[in-house]
Amino acid sequence: MLKRTPLYEKHLALGAKLVPFAGWEMPVQYPAGIIAEHLAVRTSAGLFDIAHMGLIKVEGDQALPLLQRALTNDAARLNVNQCQYTVACNEHGGTIDDLFLYRLPTHYLIVANAVNTDKALAWLKNLAGGQGVSLADNDCMLSVQGPQAAAAVGKALGVDLGGLKHNRVLGWRDLVLSRSGYTGEDGIELIIAKKDAGKVWDTILTAGVQPCGLGARDTLRLEAGLPLYGHEYDEETSPLDAGYAWAVKFDKGDFIGKQDLLNGPKKYLVGIELEGRLIPRQGHSVLRPSSLAPLGIVTSGTYSPTFKKPIALAYLTTATTDVVVDIRGQMVPGRVVDKAFYKR
């Protein structure tokens, strides 16, 4: 039985197409379609139901030592009402999950990928000896992304977000608002009580924001070169491999995975721009042009709505510039570029 977010009925009423995703029944697109939703986020603002994301509360006087041991980034650098990208690694430096960590006035809150929530929760509880780690399952998240996102949320909720900086948090009434996101755009993410989700959703839509599904969320994050667990991350792949050396703080003391991570990356995540119109997909081989010697593998690929051409993220083991991608037997020429295809 698939789980449903508090916004399930809203999605049906909007005519969304619902698909299974990580055990949840989620909107992949609304009638506007993935390309229109994607472009709305690049040019104005889009609203995403991300209530499938896991929220894990960490509290008590052992919270900070636990987070320092469990996560690669330095949680001690967070002041109250700040947030940071971080990663939970296994003993071998592979990735258990990539996470977003909030320091709120009374506790820490970890945002986990839906597909990994149970795994991350069990792992943290085990490390904590059962103390101070729990699922915050009365709350959920919404995300509003795009150049008009802060203005639209501000107008809809009657709060001034103009001064809220990147990775900063504002507690306002019953809401937690942060300037953050997963699209390469400016944006606001909201942590709200599940019982209020429908009301807040409707209020933000009324401000003229486009509802957006997981399809556009994927194309947006891919254009921005942002990794997705199950594609760019898995238990064998480290945050250094994924290009997140800045989120691995070797100077903070000991943490799980540190010894292996000290050996550095084993492969490199790159962007590839392809000629023609065939679209590279996860698992396609990346080869050297004339010899067709293997260079790596595509982890994500799509048609880029912004650049109107096929793009891919791929892991390579050798630095190079020109490649071909084997798309169902057709050798399609491509060029290695910075994985952040899109920068605002």
Place this chain on the structure above:
Amino acid sequence: MGNFPGELKYSKEHEWVKVEGKTATVGISDYAQDSLGDVVYVELPAVGKEFKAMQEFGVVESVKSVSTLYAPVGGKVVARNEALNDHPEKVNTAPYGEGWIMKLEMSSPADLDALLTAADYQKLIQK
């Protein structure tokens, strides 16, 4: 849901066929285009190439997935819709009109007997 003209025949793989004499025009159904979402590339078959019924003749790529196209009837390709190279979205906006994919000269009109009527096709997709 969707639009399924009664004068067309449909395959279980969601292609449609319009028959005019020995010529069969082929495209994908309204249900197929809606399921795929935004179509961004259609791999067209070479003119002159011959296909058997239910043989793969190309692919259609949407933003999120790739789907194989199957020839609903056997025959030789006599035309392909070059306009889809620049405007693959016509498959979404006009699946039975400007979004047609190829025209075949049928080798065996009996292949048509294996196809579904609009009513039977709608029953299939409602399952």
